[in-house]
Amino acid sequence: MSLLEITGVTKLFGGLAALKEVSFRMEKGEIVSLIGPNGAGKTTLFNCITGTNPPNSGSICFMGEELTQLPPHEVARRGIARTFQHIRVFGRMSVLDNVRVGNDHRGRTGILSALLRPPWVRREEEETTKRCLEVLSLFGERLLPRVNHYANTLSYANRRRLEIARALVSDPKLLLLDEPTAGMNPHETQGVVDLIRTIRDRGHTVLVIEHKMKVVMTVSDRIVVLDHGEKIAEGTPTEIAADEEVIQAYMGGRKRGVEAN
Amino acid sequence: MRRILRSILVNSPKIVILLALLSIPELVTNLYVLQVMTFVGIYVILALSLNLLNGYLGLLSIGHAAFYGLGAYASAKLVMELKLPFLLSMLGAGAVAGAFGYLIAKPTLRLSGIYMTLATLGFNIVLFLVLQNWMGFTNGPLGIMDIPPPVIFGLVVQSRKGYYYFMLVLAVLTVWSMRRLIDSRFGRALVAIRENELAAEATGVFTTRYKVQGFVLAAFYAGVAGSFYAHFVKFISPDSFYINESFVLLAMLALGGQGNLAGPIVGAAALVVIPELFRFLQEYRMFVYGGILIAMMLFRRQGILGDRDYTLQLPWFQERPKAVYARGDKFLPEDEPSSSGC
Numbered sequence: 019m020s021l022l023e024i025t026g027v028t029k030l031f032g033g034l035a036a037l038k039e040v041s042f043r044m045e046k047g048e049i050v051s052l053i054g055p056n057g058a059g060k061t062t063l064f065n066c067i068t069g070t071n072p073p074n075s076g077s078i079c080f081m082g083e084e085l086t087q088l089p090p091h092e093v094a095r096r097g098i099a100r101t102f103q104h105i106r107v108f109g110r111m112s113v114l115d116n117v118r119v120g121n122d123h124r125g126r127t128g129i130l131s132a133l134l135r136p137p138w139v140r141r142e143e144e145e146t147t148k149r150c151l152e153v154l155s156l157f158g159e160r161l162l163p164r165v166n167h168y169a170n171t172l173s174y175a176n177r178r179r180l181e182i183a184r185a186l187v188s189d190p191k192l193l194l195l196d197e198p199t200a201g202m203n204p205h206e207t208q209g210v211v212d213l214i215r216t217i218r219d220r221g222h223t224v225l226v227i228e229h230k231m232k233v234v235m236t237v238s239d240r241i242v243v244l245d246h247g248e249k250i251a252e253g254t255p256t257e258i259a260a261d262e263e264v265i266q267a268y269m270g271g272r273k274r275g276v277e278a279n
Numbered sequence: 280m281r282r283i284l285r286s287i288l289v290n291s292p293k294i295v296i297l298l299a300l301l302s303i304p305e306l307v308t309n310l311y312v313l314q315v316m317t318f319v320g321i322y323v324i325l326a327l328s329l330n331l332l333n334g335y336l337g338l339l340s341i342g343h344a345a346f347y348g349l350g351a352y353a354s355a356k357l358v359m360e361l362k363l364p365f366l367l368s369m370l371g372a373g374a375v376a377g378a379f380g381y382l383i384a385k386p387t388l389r390l391s392g393i394y395m396t397l398a399t400l401g402f403n404i405v406l407f408l409v410l411q412n413w414m415g416f417t418n419g420p421l422g423i424m425d426i427p428p429p430v431i432f433g434l435v436v437q438s439r440k441g442y443y444y445f446m447l448v449l450a451v452l453t454v455w456s457m458r459r460l461i462d463s464r465f466g467r468a469l470v471a472i473r474e475n476e477l478a479a480e481a482t483g484v485f486t487t488r489y490k491v492q493g494f495v496l497a498a499f500y501a502g503v504a505g506s507f508y509a510h511f512v513k514f515i516s517p518d519s520f521y522i523n524e525s526f527v528l529l530a531m532l533a534l535g536g537q538g539n540l541a542g543p544i545v546g547a548a549a550l551v552v553i554p555e556l557f558r559f560l561q562e563y564r565m566f567v568y569g570g571i572l573i574a575m576m577l578f579r580r581q582g583i584l585g586d587r588d589y590t591l592q593l594p595w596f597q598e599r600p601k602a603v604y605a606r607g608d609k610f611l612p613e614d615e616p617s618s619s620g621c
Contacts, residue, residue, distance in 0.1 A: 068481055094483030102481075108474035110538070111467070118464075119471040123483035125464040129492060132463035133456055139463070146464075188483055 019082055021046045021223055022067075022192055027076035029062055029247075036062040037073065038247045044192070049214060049224045051234045053258075054244035055267060060227045061103055063244070064194050068100050069093040080192070095123045099185035100194035103227070105177045107184070109170035113161055116169050116180055117150040120187035153187045156216060175206045179213075186217065193217060195226040199233055211237050235259065243267065300447055304440045313439040317511065319551045320446035321504050324453045326531040326543035328500030333529070334537030335461065336493045337473025338388075339396045342403030343528050346376040346498040348410065348520025350505025352417060355426045355515060365429045369506040376502025377495045384494035388487060403522050410517035422516025429510045442511055449507060453500060457540055460496075469493055473538075534575055536582025541589040546582065 020043040029037040037059045044050050052060050065071035067078055069090040078085045085093055099120070108116050125146065131139050154161045157179045164172065169180055178198060185193055195214070199207045207230060214237050218224055228234045234241060234255070241258045243251040245267040251258055258264055287294065304313060329343045353375035357368035387398040410417045417423070429436045429445065436445050460466050468489045471479040480486050509515050527550065535546020553571065557564035575582070 070477065070481065090480040091483050091485045094481055099483075100481050102478065106475045106478035108471050108478070111470050111474055115467050115470070119467050119479065119484060120482050122464060122468055122471075127464040129460065129465055129496065132460050132465050135459065142464075184482055 020044060020079075021048075021081060022225075023077075023079040024063075024067075025077050025079070027063070027066055027073045027078060029059070029066055029071070029073045035247050037066065037244075039076070040244065040247070040249050041076075042242050042249060042252055044223060044225060046191075046223055047218065047221070048239045049218050049226065049237055051238035051241045052225060052227045052244065053229070053234055053241060057246075058244040059247040060244055061196055062247075064100060064196055064227065067093070067194065068098060091123070094188065094190075097189075097191035098194065099188050099190035099192075101178070101181040101185055101196055101198060103196040103200065105174075105181060107169040107172075107177050107180050110168055112166050113154070113169055113172070113180060114147070114150055114165040117154060117183050117187050118146050120184040121146045121149060123188060150183075150187055153183050156186070156213070157183065175202050178202070178210075182213070182217075186222070190222060193222045193224050195224060195228075197227050197229060199228065199230055207233060297451070301444075304443050310439045313443045315551065315555050317439070317442050317446045319548050320443075320450045321508055321511070322528075322531060322547035322551050323450050323544050324504040324507075325501055325528055326535070326547040327453055327457055327540065328497045328504070329528045330532055330537050330540075330543040331457070331469075331493055331497040331500070333532055334539070334543070335466065335469040335473060336490060338490070338494075339392075340399040340494075340497075341396055341529060342399035342401070342522065342525050343497070343501060344520045344522065344524035345399075345403040345406040346380060346501035347505040347508070347524065348406060348515075348517070349376045349379055349498075350502025351509040351515045351520065352410065352423070352505075353502065354506030355423050355509045356416075358427060358510070359423070365510065366431060369429075369503060372506035372509075373499040373502040376505065377499035380495045380498025381491065383498075384491045388490045388494070400522065400525075403520075403525055407517050407521050410520070417517070420516060420518075422514055423509075424514050426509050426513045426515065428513070429507075436510075446507065446511075449503065454540060454544070461540070465489070465492070470538075530572055532582070534572065534582055536584035539584060539587060539589055542582050542584040545584055549583075 022044040024043065025041045027037055027040045028035060040059070040063060042050075052063065054060055062071065066073040067085065069085065069088050069092070072086050076086070080093075080096055080098065083096065085096070085098075088096070108119065111119075125142055127139050127142060151162070151165070154165065160176055160179055161183060164176070169177065172180060178200075182193075182195065182198065198214070199210045202210065211233055214224055214226065226237070228237075238255055241251075241253065241255055242249060243258060243261070243264050250263045250267060251261045253261070303316065307313065325343070325347055328346075329340065332338045332340045332343075350372040354368050354372035357363045357371050358365060361368075363371065383399070383402050387395045390398060411420055413419065431445070436442055461469075468479070468484050471482075471484055472486050472489060476486055505520075508519075531546035531550050532543055533546070534549055535544065536542030549571075550568070554564055554568055557567045560567065579585075
C-alpha cells in the first residue's frame with residue numbers, strides 16, 4: 019500500500035479546471051517534487067490534500083484512509099503537515115510558541131486542566147518544549163538563539179525555516195513543502211536541500227513544490243510535472259530532464275526554446 | 280528556605296501591588312473612592328473577558344454587554360426567586376451567560392469577520408429589547424429593585440469596604456486564571472488562530488472548537504461580573520446593558536491595548552476614573568473622555584500598553600527556556616534582551 023494515493027483528482031474553480039484527473043502515488047520515505055509552470059495547479063493540489071480546499075471529484079487516500087471529506091485539522095492529525103507558499107507564521111508569537119502550536123494535537127490540556135495545572139500538564143508542557151527545541155536544533159544556529167523573539171522579527175529565510183519546524187514538530191508522516199527555497203540566496207537554498215534530506219532521514223516522506231531546477235534535480239527521487247492542471251509527466255530526474263512534453267511546457271515549444279538559448 | 284525566598288523575590292512586584300490594593304481601604308476612608316475602585320474592578324473583569332475574544336482570539340465582538348446583562352439578571356433571579364445561595368447563583372450567572380455564549384458562538388463563528396461582529400451586535404440589541412419588554416419576568420424598563428447583598432458562607436457583604444475586598448478577590452482570580460489559560464496549550468491555540476487561522480488549521484489546531492470555547496469562557500467571565508454588579512448596585516435595568524456599554528468596553532481595550540493582560544486593566548481603570556476626575560466639568564466631562572480616545576487613535580493606535588505581553592516580574596528573574604544544543608553546536612545562548620519584550 020502506498021503512503022499517499024491520489025486518483026483522478028479534479029478541482030474546478032467556476033468553469034476553470036485547476037486540476038484535471040490528476041493521479042499519482044507516493045511511497046514511504048520518498049522525496050517527490052511537484053513542478054510545473056505558474057498556475058499549473060501545484061498549490062491547488064496541496065490544498066486538496068490538506069483539506070483546505072477539497073477537490074470536486076477524485077480520491078486522496080492516505081495510508082488507506084480517504085482524506086477528501088476531512089477538515090484540515092483532521093488531516094493534520096492523520097500525519098500530514100505543510101508549509102505555505104506565502105509564509106504564514108504566527109507573527110506576534112514567540113518562535114518557540116509557534117513551534118509549540120505544531121504540537122497542539124498531541125496535547126491533552128483543556129481549559130480546566132490549564133487552570134488547575136495538575137502535574138501531568140507540567141510534564142506535557144516540558145515534553146512539548148523539549149520536543150520543539152529538539153526540532154529547532156535541526157536548523158543549527160538559525161532559530162535556536164531566537165526562541166524568545168516574535169516570529170515577525172525573523173528574517174525571511176528564518177520564517178521559512180520556522181514554518182518547516184512548526185510542521186515537523188507534529189512528526190508528520192508526510193510533509194508538504196510549498197516552495198521552501200523561494201526568495202533564498204544560493205547558500206540558503208543549499209541549506210534547504212540538506213535539510214530536506216535530513217528530514218527524509220528522520221523518517222518523513224516529503225512532497226515538495228519547487229521552481230529551482232537545481233534543487234529539484236538534486237533532491238528528488240521522483241518528479242511529477244503538472245501543466246494546466248494536468249499531469250504531463252512523472253519519473254526520475256533524468257527521465258524528466260529528457261522529456262519532450264516537459265520541455266515544451268516550460269519553454270512553450272521546442273523551437274522557441276532553442277531560439278531563446 | 281532559599282526556594283521560598285527566591286519565590287518571594289521573583290513575585291515581589293505582584294506582592295507589592297497586592298499589598299497596596301489590600302491596604303487601600305485602610306488608608307482611604309473616603310467611601311466614594313472605594314466605590315469607584317470597586318467599579319474599576321467590575322470593568323477590569325469585563326475588559327479582560329472581552330480581551331479574550333478581541334485581543335487573543337482576534338474576533339471582534341461588539342455586543343459583550345449582553346453577557347454582562349445576562350449574568351446580572353440571572354443572578355438576581357436565582358437569588359430572589361429560587362433562593363439560591365449567593366456564590367452558587369454567581370456561578371449560575373456565569374453559566375447562563377456561558378450557555379448563551381455557546382448558543383451565539385455555535386452558528387455565528389461560521390461567519391467570518393464583520394458578519395460575526397454584526398451578529399454579536401444584533402444579539403446585544405435583541406437581549407436589550409427582551410429585557411425591556413418582558414414585563415412579567417424582567418419587570419421591563421422599571422428594572423429589578425432591592426436585590427439582596429451577597430451572602431458568602433453566612434457573611435453578609437454590606438459595607439463599601441466589604442464590596443471592595445470581595446471585588447479584589449474576584450479580580451485577582453480573574454487575572455490569575457486568565458494568566459494560566461493564556462500560558463497553556465489553550466492560550467497558544469487562541470493566539471495562533473488570531474495570527475493565522477489557515478495555518479493554525481493546517482497545523483492540526485481544531486479552530487472551531489477553540490473559538491467556541493473562547494467565546495463561552497468570555498461570556499462566563501462577563502456573567503460573573505454582571506452578577507457582582509447586580510448585588511453591588513442592588514438595582515438593575517436594561518439600560519445598563521445596552522450597546523453603549525459594549526462600546527465602553529471596546530474603548531477600554533482600545534485605550535489600554537489588547538492581546539495582553541495588562542492593557543485591559545489599565546484601560547478599564549482609566550475609563551472609569553477619568554470621568555470621575557472630571558466630574559467638576561459636569562456634562563462637559565464627556566468631551567475630555569472623547570478627546571482622550573481621539574488623541575489615542577491619533578498618536579498611539581495600539582493602546583497605552585500596546586500589544587506586547589507583560590509579566591509582572593523583575594527582569595533578572597525572568598525565566599527563559601534553555602535551548603538544547605544537540606549535535607555539537609558551537610552556538611551559545613545569547614544574552615541580549617529579546618525584542619519580543621516578553
